[in-house]
Amino acid sequence: MIVRAVALQDAVSTGTACACSGAGGSCGTGTIKDLGARGPGDVLRAGLQILSSAAGGVKVFIQANSSSGYTALNTGTDLVAFTSRACRDSQFQAVQWNCASATSTHRGFYRSIYSQTCTSTQKWLAAMSA
């Protein structure tokens, strides 16, 4: 199904910290985008293009939050976890929004984060439905 897409991160990234692994924005974060409140049953769609190959892998996540803060105490929730890849790939996921798991409001602020193998460089683009 075709959806309107907002690019969250158009990146050429390098894993510069060897401890940079796992979820939680340990390597870097993209633009925080307010896409408005989502209701129960809404389906969010997320796409990823990994546009290069490298010796090490990159794993991209899309997070949601109820505010634009994304502070150390409020890092948001991993909404989508794409599969780690070291080669060219494209991925697509659909997530049904679970309002019951939202903290206070429907989370409308989204961003991408990634973890990446140390010194590995890759070009990629993460997008989600508008």
Add this chain to the structure above:
Amino acid sequence: MSSVVLTNAKILLAGYDLSGDFNQIALEYQAESLDATVFGNTSRVRQGGLKTSRATGAGFWQAGNNAVDPVLFDNVGVDDTVLMVFPGGITEGSTSTGSGYMQKVTTGRYGFGGAVGELLPFTIEVEGRGAGA
């Protein structure tokens, strides 16, 4: 939001940025219009049905490692690749110019051919797949 002069469209398919190979791109999104007319109606009654999407494009053929020909040739009939099209380029976080469209696709047709003295063109047609991920 202003109109877009189509000079910097970004076309990403299956992990390849093919923007520099295309000179035409078109997306179509449509729904079947089902005939729900019954006795007693005085005009046709229509009801929205299944939705479909497809993309067509054209450009100049190039062969070689990671070039457009092997990418498109190898993707014919392959399911669940992702096509992203950003008509006015890519702007992070933008919902106006710099935003685009994405879909899972199956590449249904790839062709090329031309006349003497012309740059060899290719054409491609992909169909959107399914409602879920």
